[in-house]
Amino acid sequence: MPSRRHDLLAWAIPRMRRSRELVSPDEERARIEAWHRTLEPRLPTQAVRRFDRRFSVVTEMVPGPAGTFPSYVVTPRHSDPRTTVVYLHGGGYVAGIDPFHVRYLARLADALDARIVVPDYPLAPEHTWRDSHEELADLAGRWAKDSERLVLAGDSAGGGYALALALTLRDRGGPQPDRLLLISPWVDLTTSTPETEEFSGRDPWLFLGKLREYAAWWAGSPDDLGRPEVSPALGDLAGLPPALMFCGTRDTLAPGCRLLDRRAADTDWDLAYVEVADLVHVYPLLPLVPEAEDAWSRTLEFLR
Template identity: 60%
Template sequence: MPSLRHDLLATLIPKVRKSRDLDTEPAERARVEAWHRTLDRSLPVRATPGFRKKWDVEVADIGFPSYVLTPRSGRVHRTLYYVHGGGYMAPIDAFHVRYATRLAAAIGARIVMPDYPLAPEHTWADSHDALVADAAHWAGEDGGAVLAGDSAGGGLALAMALSMRDRGLAPATSLVMHAPWVDLTTSTPETHDVDAIDPWLFIGKLQAYAGWWAGSPDDLGRPEVSPALADLAGLPRALMLHGTRDLLHPGCRLLVRRAAEAGWDLTSIEEPDLIHVYGLLPLTPESARAFRQVVEFVR
C-alpha cells in the first residue's frame, strides 16, 4: 500500500505542475514552443543542497551542451551518464540534478548530463548520434559508465544502448531506467485503461509528444524512438523501476516480455499503485527504497 506521503505528492504534483490533457495538438505545440522561448537552459541546482561546495561543473559541446559534474571530494571511480525525462519537450529539472548527484555520490561517480534539443522544434535525429558517441566515450573511460534515465530519458537511454551495441561501441556497465517511455507507438491496449487512473500523465499529450519526437509517423516504431520494439539481445544488464498508476507501465510490461524472449538480463521492479517516476520523488519511503535498490544493483 502506498505511503501517505506518496499519495499526498500524487495529489500535489499534478496540481503544482498544472497537469491536464491537451485541447488540440496545434494549440499544445504553440504553447510548448512559446514556453521554450522563455526557458533558462542553465543547470538547475536549487533542489540540491550545497551543490556549489560539492561539485565542479564543466560544459562540453557535443553539438549541444552536456554538463560534466565532478565531485570536489575527488572520489571518482566511474561515470553516471544520466539522460533526463520530460516527454522529450521539457528541459533538465532541478529534481533530475538532485537525484543524479545523490546517486553519483553513493556510487563514487562523476555525472554527465546532456541537455539534448527538445521537441517539437527538434526530433530524435537531431541528437541521437551525438548522444551515442558521447555515452560510448565515457563508457570507454576507467571504471566505465552506468547509463541511466527517467521517463523519456529512460527510453532514450535504452535506445542509446541499442545503438552502442549495433555500432560496436563501448557498452555501459549497466542500465538503470525509472518508468521509461519505451514504446511511442502506444501499441499496448492497456495504456488507454491506465489513462483513467494516472493523475499526472495523459494519453493525448503522450501521443502528441511521441509524434513530435519521432518527426514522422513512419519513425514511431524505429529502435531509436521505440526501443521496446527492437531486438533486445546483447544489451547491458539492466534495472527498471515503475509503478502501476503510471501511463507508461504497460510499455514497461511489454519491455519485460520482450526482454525475456531475447534473453536480456533485465530486472523489473513493479510497485502497485505508485505514480510515474516514484523513485525520484522527494522524501517518500518508496523513493528511499528505490534508491537503495538502484545503488545495490549498480555496485
C-alpha cells in the first residue's frame, strides 16, 4: 500500500500545475509554443541547497541541425570523477529541465562521486527527434570514450531517449555505456499496447490525449513513430548494457515498460524491471517518499 506522503504528492502536484487533458491540438500547440518563448536556457538549481558551493557547472554548446543547444556538465567540487552520468530529462519532449531533476542528479553526483552531463535538447513541437538524436549519440559516445564508466540514464521521455541513444551507440560500435538507468521511461510512442487506455484511467498525472499529440510532434511524421529512435521498445534490444528500470502501476507508461520487459526476455539483454503497485509516474524522483528511498537504494546498489 502506498505511503501517505506518496498519495499526497500524487494528489497535489497535478493540482499545483493545473494539469488537464488536451482541449484541442491547435490550442495545446499554441500554449506550449508561447511558453517556450518565455524560457531561458539555464540549469534550475533552486531545489539544491548551496548548489554553487558544492558543484561546478560548465556549459558546452552542442551543434545540431536546428542550431546549437546547451549541455550542462555538473561536477562535485574538489573531485576528479571516474564515472560520468549522461542524463536525459523527462517532460514529454515538450518541457525542459525541472528543479527536481537537478535535485536527483545532485544526489547521484554526491553518492557516486560522479560527473553529471545534462543535455538541454531542443523540444517539441518546434523540433523533432531528428534535431538532436545523432548529436546526443555523439556526445554520449565521447563521454563513453573519455570516462572510466558511463551511465546513460533518464526519466519518462528522457528514459526513452536514453534507451534510443543506447541502441544507436550499440549499432555504431565503439565505446559503450556500462549501465542504463530508466525511470518510468516512455519507450513506445505508438501507444500500441492494448492496456494503455486502462492504465491511463488510473493515472492522476499523465493524459493520454496529450501524450499522443506530443508523440506525433516528436516523431515529426506518422512513419517515424515506430522507429527505434522514437519508440525504442519496438527495436532490436540485443547486445545492450545491463539496465535497471522502475515504474508504478498508476502510470500510463506502465504497459510500454511491460512490453519492453517482455521483449528483453527474448534477448541477451540483462534488464532488471522493478514495478510497484499503485505508485505514480517517476515515483523515484519524489522527495522524501519511502518508496522513492527504496528505489534510491536499489539504484545505488546497481550503479556501484
